Amino acid sequence: MTDSNAISFIRRVDRQELWLVLQTQMAEYNHHRLLHLGFIFSLAIATSTLLCILVLNHASKQQYNQANAQLTSPIGFYIVAEQGGRVSKSDFAHLRRQGFTHITPVLTFRKHLANGERLKFLAIDMLGLSISNPAQFNHQAVLFTKAHLASLDVDIDINPSVNPVLILADKTAIPIRLTTSEQWGRVALLDIALAWQLFPQQIDFSALMVAPLTAPQKQALEAALPAHLSLNEPWSYQERSGFADALHLNLMALAVLGFIVSMFIAFQAGEQAWHKRAELAMQLRLLGVALHTIKIAMLLEALFLVLVASIVGVLIAVALVTVLLPLLGLTFSQLYSLNMSGHFAWQWQYALWALLISSVAVLLALAKQFKRISTAHVTFSTSTLTGYLPRLVTLAGAVILLLLFSGWPSQSWYQIMVKYGLLLIASVVFLPHFLQGMLFLSGLCVKSFGFNSFWVNYIFQDASNQIGRRYLPLAAFYLALTTSIAAALMVHSFEGAFVRFLDQQLSADLLIRYHHGQKQQVEDWLQNNNDIDEYTLHQHTWARVENDAVKVSSYQSPQQLSSLLLKSLSTKIKQGCFINEQLALKRQLAVEQLIHFRQGEMQYSCHIQGIYYEYGYPGFSLTLDSTQANPLFTGWVYSGFGVYFRSGTVIDKQAVSLALGLADDQIYEPSQVKKIALKVFAQTFVLTQLIAVILLVIACFGLFLSANGLELARKADLYILCSLGYSKTELFVHMLLQWCLLAVGCVLLSWPIATILAHALVSQALPASFGWSMPLMFNVGSFAVSSIFGLLFLLPALGIPLFKLNLRSRR
Structure with a gap:
């Protein structure tokens, strides 16, 4: 026999041996179906647990980053009016005539649907958008995303061949269209001209959005503003995404923990499914099967497990992400004002992640088995499954x-x-x-x-x-x-x-909001009503602590002060200021310390009398006695009155609304x-x-x-x-x-x-x-x-x- 024939014969024998070993492994799977199915499924769960959160974090970050980048005019500042009023059309025209062209008017308001749901409207100048991108924007209709419309639980059929309308609680019919633009969030988007036409009671603007400005441009705009307008800085995208990053990290910590839990199960399943493989390998060796043939068969089986675990893990992960991504989007929208579509789109790198995770899972689950079967030790004895735990080693490990x-x-x-x-x-x-x-x-x-x-x-x-x-x-x-x-x-x-x-x-019995020109009317009624024990005015303005924007509020009475849920209170300071926990944590402040803040060129300081909880508000706030705050600060925005009735008074919201001539949505x-x-x-x-x-x-x-x-x-x-x-x-x-x-x-x-x-x-x-x-x-x-x-x-x-x-x- 020539050398080439010998090599060919050896290779043919190797292939036959390998095929026989693979048949033996398949017979093992067929004989213990439940055990091996459980092992494969545990590997798939380990893959899907980690892959799901990785995909959730990646998809959500990509969506809200894209939504922020798609905003046609990123918001650097807001121009708002004092005393709860509106920015008038003449104010807007006055600023435009002075050369401030990067100003966009915005009108926001809420209405009730027939089913009781409250709908937020956002009106902007949409004419340019409807011309440049008619597929997404229409200045003659109110725009909804498909997900937002579905969440309102209204029975309406969106058909391109008809002009669908949505009926509000006050019987107002509004024409609606679907849009795929997600960057504005869960709002009903419409053109300002259409808003004035559909809702005549909505006049002027809620605010003016200003593009990011340089320091000289900001100073020039502040100098040009009328006395009743002020320039406020919104919660920046960087700050919002910074808090979101922490939530991403929390989800990742849970995912890693889930992977560890799944790997405990996979390792145990591997022990059970493969505990007789050593005996099988010994029998094959005694029959003359080469050790490297057994190793190749094991590697092929491992590749098979990686592939199956990846496929099943991807299917489970996709199902979980489809359910969880809209919930994550809702959380980001409500907590951080980060808008995302919530629609899952598969990307090629997710498959690579799945293969990598499943490979690690298979390696961890079968490392001990590979080592046991791949050595010559199997020729002489079988490795039985034992339950021995080194007590001293584990106890010492726990102590360390x-x-x-x-x-x-x-x-x-x-x-x-x-x-x-x-x-x-x-x-x-x-x-x-x-x-x-x-x-x-x-x-x-x-x-x-x-x-x-x-x-x-x-x-x-x-x-x-x-x-x-x-x-x-x-x-x-x-x-x-x-x-x-x-x-x-x-x-x-x-x-x-x-x-x-x-x-x-x-704690108030009623909360009353008013529009421009209604403040004096509401206050007169509150003063002359004998059933009212006390009423307080809710007002706020903005200042800065170093580079952080701080919302400054004031309290007028001990009852209004008692509405703060205090975390800590100083017994020594009787006349100071209160800060929220967010500001205290950011600046490492405690009660009785001195805090410095400024508004414009004016500098202020006060001793911290107390720190209060403010759940759901990730920004910074400071509260002062109104007798201290009113002379110091400017740019106050009045949001409404909190009304406390005398004990035993029957409170009729409808009667109050009729007496004041206010809409139902102005009284809460x-x-x-x-x-x-x-x-x-x-x-x-x-x-x-x-x-x-x-x-x-x-x-x-x-x-x-x-x-x-x-x-x-x-x-x-x-x-x-x-x-x-x-x-x-x-x-x-x-x-x-x-x-x-x-x-x-x-x-x-x-x-x-x-x-x-x-x-x-x-x-x-x-x-x-x-x-x-x-x-x-x-x-x-x-x-x-x-x-x-x-x-x-x-x-x-x-x-x-x-x-x-x-x-x-x-x-």
Whole structure:
């Protein structure tokens, strides 16, 4: 035989060997379908968990960055009128004649729909846009995005062949069209001329938008403004996107935690699915199969797992992103005024991310198996699945991690996440020791009550012996449960603190807003009404603390001052100013310190008397006594009156509206405002809750998969118990009690750790994300719901292996 024929023969033999090994692997998959399907699905879940958040963050950033860039005239300043008035047409014409051409008028107002929903209108000069881009803009109709119109829950058919109209609560019919332009947010966009035509009561402008200006241009514009107009700087896009970046980081932290939870499950599934591969590899070696052929077959199988996990993971991630992206867009719009479409568009790099994540997942899940099977050791012995845990090593590791946690700094967001990540990892490492200690103490307690039978003692002893084998699924369950409880505590704290905040902020019986020329009429009626105990004027202006814009408000009475929800109060200073928590955190200020601020060229300072919570407002604000504030500041904007009626007075909103000659939407009942505010901010933590629930579902799936595989793997031990006289019912109770005892141990350890994490979230992580914190409020339901949900999931997880055991015992 020539050398070339020999090489060809060897290659043909290698291919045949490889094909035989691959057939053997396929037979293994076919023989243990459920086990291998669970392994593949756990890899797909690990891929989709991380990929979902990566895509969410990337898509949302891209959309609101694009929306900001598409604004035809980026807003640098607003020109607003004093005393709650409007900017007149003559004011606009006067400024234009002086050469200020980068000024755009805007008119905003709200109307009620027939179904009770409130609709915000934004009117701008749309003629130029409709000419340059007629596909998106129409100056003869009110424009809605498809998503915004769907959210209003109105029954209307948008058909290009007809001219659809939307009927408001006051029977006004407005022509509407759909637009794909998302940069203006969730508003009804229309031309100013059309707004004046449809709503004759809307006159002049709400404000003037000014393009970004240089310092000399700003000074020239301020000098040219009439006395009743002032120039205000809006919350900058950079500041808004900065807060959004912190929320992106929080989502990424949850995603990494979800990936870790999923990898615990995948690693355990890999252990179960491949624990007989060493024996199979030994048999193939004894039959003469080369070791490198087995390695090639393993690599091909790994590539197959990567491909399948990527495909399934992408499908799951796309489904999750489709649901979560609109919710994320709503959160960004309401909290940060960052507009995005919420429509998911696939991009090619997402597939590369999926392949990379699934490759890492497969490598982590099967690294131990690859090492075991790829060595010559398999020729001599099989590697059985053991449950040994090095107790001293894990205990020392937990102590070291706790020492690192106690000494880790917590100044920045990243340091906070690493610090409490160390605590979470330390608790996971300590988990088996906690479970063994709990089982030992539980056994002693049971014995003290007289239950000292062999059956009872064996339950605790066997459960203690099984901790090593069941550690990975229990650790995954513990991680997800801890995260879920911490998120639930945070949301409950937010709801409780925000309701208390609203109760104090909306302490007035009625809130009355007025338009230009109505202020004196409303004030005269309030002064002459004997049923009114007190009324206060809500006013604000703007100043600066270094480079930060600060909203300055004033209070007129102790009752108005009591509407502030104080975080801290000085007992020494009796005449000072109050600042919100956002400003205190940004400038590292505390009570009794001196704060310096300015308005224009004027410089002011005051001692901080108190710091108050201001939820939902990510900007900075300062509150002063009106007797101090009015002589110091200019450019006051009056937003309305808060009215307090005498005790026992029946408040009729309609009667007040008729007496004052005001529209219904100018008078608000606090309960109505509170309902709207709670509806808006209830969506703030929807993403956090959903991701926490998804983590818990993943962990429960891991418990199901692991309980099924582990109990079937020890079927020989279960048959021995049957031969010792255990009935099927007693065997079921034995297994159920063991898993429940271990799961209850996870629940008990998760409670204190979740409380510590929740406290860190509300007091440290939330200020980085939203600019404000809140006190931690305990709720039994936050602990109970997540815990009971996980424990109940054990029943089907144990029912399947027992059902299979019963079937086999009847043969």
